[in-house]
Amino acid sequence: MTSTLGALTVPLIQAPMAGGPSTAALAVAVSQAGGLGMLAAGYKTVEAMAAEIDDVRAGTLIFGVNVFVPEADPSDPGALAAYAAALAPMAAELGVAAPEPGPFNDDHYAAKLDYLVANPVPLVSFTFGLPTADDVARLRSVGTEIVLNATDPEEISAADALNPDAIVVQGIEAGGHRATHGQAKEPAENTTHELVSSAREYTDKPVIAAGGVSSAAVARNLMDAGASFVQVGTLFLTVDEAGTKEAHMDALVSGQYRDTVVTRAFSGRAARALSNRFTERMTANQVAGYPQVHYMTAPLRAASADNPEGLNLWAGTGFAACRQRPAAEIVAEFRSL
Ligand SMILES: Cc1cc2nc3c(=O)[nH]c(=O)nc-3n(C[C@H](O)[C@H](O)[C@H](O)COP(=O)(O)O)c2cc1C
Helix, strand or coil, rough: CCCCCHHHHCCEEEEECCCCCCHHHHHHHHHCCCCEEEECCCCCCCCHHHHHHHHHCCCCEEEEEEEEEECCCCCCCHHHHHHHHHHHHHHHHHCCCCCCCCCCCCCCHHHHHHHHCCCCEEEEEEEECCCCCHHHHHHCCCCCCEEEEEEEEHHHHHHCCCCCEEEEECCCCCCCECCCCCCCCCCCCCHHHHHHHHHHHCCCCCCEEECCCCHHHHHHHHHHHHCEEEHHHHHHHHCCCCCCHHHHHHHHHHHCCCEEEEEECCCCCCCEEEEEEHHHHHHEEECCCCHHHHHHHHHHHHHHHCHHHHHCCCCCCHHHHCCCHHHHHHHHHHHCC
């Protein structure tokens, strides 16, 4: 199989964005324009992941699939109960039942890997932790390229030890969930530029810079510092092909939001979102407890429907550059890199 990363005509990877924004149409549009389109398998069943892969294959043979690496449940039942109690007034205001910790699950990880080994795709990336060497070997044996995420020097070294094709270094500017290996760990505060600049001390693998890449100029700066590719999420949240909720898209382009915050308030895992009423009320009570907190807040988020003040408005620090346009326009802007 020809190298997928090596064959890109634009060194731009569209970040996998679980929870709705990533669609097959988005991945196809990015890959057809010369970047790498990614599917997000997170929160999906194996069947839903497989159906999306089939949809992408109808439009391009160049794509990747991202999976969440599960961990043993490290959460503290007392802390989860306390968070449920702290959420209760907001639930009452929204007219939804008193919150309860949701179930712990592993996001169908083993079944997803089995499917990807039996039905090989060009590239698989992992976030929230590292796969086993055995899982890496199984995917490699069917010709799949491997990309691992890291958020600090220690994680870069651990990723490097698995001999991946490339390592995403995700800085603090990044939108959505931090890729931190282990939810109990406090998220690292390294900027994307700091991580890229020091990465060579920890790995000789190609580095993919993620976090705050809001223009080709920012990307150029990171590539000058040693990155081989950039991975862009937030900028793609408002493109025509994205499946982002309308209220989320509107919030990003409205000019009404000024700040972002890293918070565990929505899911129990640190993630960067626009600062809104929900984050202001709940971040002080936040607990580590992914995915139980994700399920605990789901009815509140659903009841908030079109009200952005009650939604998880994932966004990186560069969100002011978001505009509604076709995805290919972004890829074209990065073509000069
Ligand atoms: C809405 C949203 C969902 C995300 N979901 C995933 C995901 O499923 N898997 C993953 O590896 N990264 C995910 N990320 C993180 C991106 O891969 C990437 O690190 C980040 O978007 C880069 O920063 P930027 O948003 O400033 O471009 C997500 C980011 C956003 C904004």
